[in-house]
Amino acid sequence: MYDLTFDPERYEVKTCELGNWSITYRAFEHIVYCANPASKVQTLNIYVPEEYYSGKTINGYSLKTAPIFTPNTVGGYMEGPAMEVGIDQFNHKPNSAFEALLHGYVVMCAGIRGRNTGMQSKEFFVGGTGKENKENQEKRSGRAPALIVDMKAAIRYMRHNAKTVPGDVEKIITNGTSAGGALSALAGATGNAKEYEPYLKAIGAAEEKDDIFAASCYCPIHNLEHADAAYEWLFKKEPIFHMMKFEMSPEGPKMIPVVGELSEEQKKLSAELKAEFPAYVNALGLKDENGEELTLEENGEGTFKDYVMSFVAASAQKEKETHDSKVRLSDLAVPGSDIEKQGYITFEENQVKKIDADAYVKKITRMKPTPAFDALSLESPENEEFGDDEVMARHFTEFAEKHSKVNGTKADDQMIKLLNPTKFIGECDTTKNWRIRHGAFDRDTSIAIPVILTTMLKNKGYDVDFALPWGLPHSGDYDLEELFAWIDKLAK
Numbered sequence: 001m002y003d004l005t006f007d008p009e010r011y012e013v014k015t016c017e018l019g020n021w022s023i024t025y026r027a028f029e030h031i032v033y034c035a036n037p038a039s040k041v042q043t044l045n046i047y048v049p050e051e052y053y054s055g056k057t058i059n060g061y062s063l064k065t066a067p068i069f070t071p072n073t074v075g076g077y078m079e080g081p082a083m084e085v086g087i088d089q090f091n092h093k094p095n096s097a098f099e100a101l102l103h104g105y106v107v108m109c110a111g112i113r114g115r116n117t118g119m120q121s122k123e124f125f126v127g128g129t130g131k132e133n134k135e136n137q138e139k140r141s142g143r144a145p146a147l148i149v150d151m152k153a154a155i156r157y158m159r160h161n162a163k164t165v166p167g168d169v170e171k172i173i174t175n176g177t178s179a180g181g182a183l184s185a186l187a188g189a190t191g192n193a194k195e196y197e198p199y200l201k202a203i204g205a206a207e208e209k210d211d212i213f214a215a216s217c218y219c220p221i222h223n224l225e226h227a228d229a230a231y232e233w234l235f236k237k238e239p240i241f242h243m244m245k246f247e248m249s250p251e252g253p254k255m256i257p258v259v260g261e262l263s264e265e266q267k268k269l270s271a272e273l274k275a276e277f278p279a280y281v282n283a284l285g286l287k288d289e290n291g292e293e294l295t296l297e298e299n300g301e302g303t304f305k306d307y308v309m310s311f312v313a314a315s316a317q318k319e320k321e322t323h324d325s326k327v328r329l330s331d332l333a334v335p336g337s338d339i340e341k342q343g344y345i346t347f348e349e350n351q352v353k354k355i356d357a358d359a360y361v362k363k364i365t366r367m368k369p370t371p372a373f374d375a376l377s378l379e380s381p382e383n384e385e386f387g388d389d390e391v392m393a394r395h396f397t398e399f400a401e402k403h404s405k406v407n408g409t410k411a412d413d414q415m416i417k418l419l420n421p422t423k424f425i426g427e428c429d430t431t432k433n434w435r436i437r438h439g440a441f442d443r444d445t446s447i448a449i450p451v452i453l454t455t456m457l458k459n460k461g462y463d464v465d466f467a468l469p470w471g472l473p474h475s476g477d478y479d480l481e482e483l484f485a486w487i488d489k490l491a492k
Contacts, residue, residue, distance in 0.1 A: 008028075018086075033485075041112065042113065044082055048066075058103070067168060071176065074128065074180035076178070077382065078116045079112065089271065090126060097109060105487075135301060139389045152196060175217075177475065189215075189431075224382050240365070287459055309415070342363065376408075386416070394410060421453065432463055433490050450468075
């Protein structure tokens, strides 16, 4: 049993110098945030600008008024060790913890269990740290819903110690990319939801509230049970897939391209999955900003598709006016994404008039074979996420279970729900403040998926800052200046 009392005297003063910038900070590290941890990864780090301890302010914030920025390192639903202040392995720039400290935030980084907890693995996914997992003696305790349970336990730890921890515990902002973006969205959507209580009790989480102030989500891989249908709705006409496999090297993750073509069977499955999507969208009762219903006809066309493409058009318009991705993010933007070279966009006097949706999809290319998430041979990361210590992997859609190549069983419906933020919006203490980003050239999930999340939130009265940054692939933390400006506007 671990004591959940924060010790304000247990810290090291550290200095981190990156490029022209330097920050001196107090590091409270390796704090166990639950009384009965199931894994060594369940610790958190708290970082605080040292200037706060001599009564100074940064950006108008002080020791007790600073928002608590909470980034995670979850990628591919794998274990995410607590972030440390330093370099981001993926983009080779100062990481969000470093930047947040410079900006005057208190930073809380929680270690989060994942599907590879208790297993050896060398996998790398966007959003992750790229650290090799060598632990092999624990149980596989990191499967669903462990990642959101751990985040909630860390938030509860902060609230439990509200009087002694640095920062304002009522201003916790989660941040993550890919599966880590899904984790951030889950933290935002499921505040104080009773469904997680048995899991929190099992690890000895503090009996406190776990709702948050705001959620920042980069390309969240979520709504998994509808992601396959959404993927084929967008990519059905594209039979060639272009994947990127990541391998860790001493210089960081290396990308290895893999090209393939859908088999005749996969093309048939693609058509079946695409046909499932309109019924799902129509059942949601989505409306646009003018109160118009967003629906799809059986062929996949309709007002919802027009609405999705309106965000692509807005992204193209912004890029035409600012060239932000080309100038500021040239090392990240997809080669060939220069706005002037996109023949499928019709401009009139520098205004986007029309986008040929099929040609746009052809340009960004399909990334995944069919089904994109619930693999029929149970070999996808998401299949493992729904496994447990006895069963390595499970299906999470009726479609894949029906077509399973390995007699796979389907995860329990309640377990699938616990990993889907859209199921909780407005049903508990969902955060009011949302910022969602998904690259306009990101093919890891269909752009319909973040649009659905955004629209559901807006329809229920929540504030959402949503955009599809032009030319960007599956990635995150590329616009921290804008993210921090958004946080400041809310926090001040």
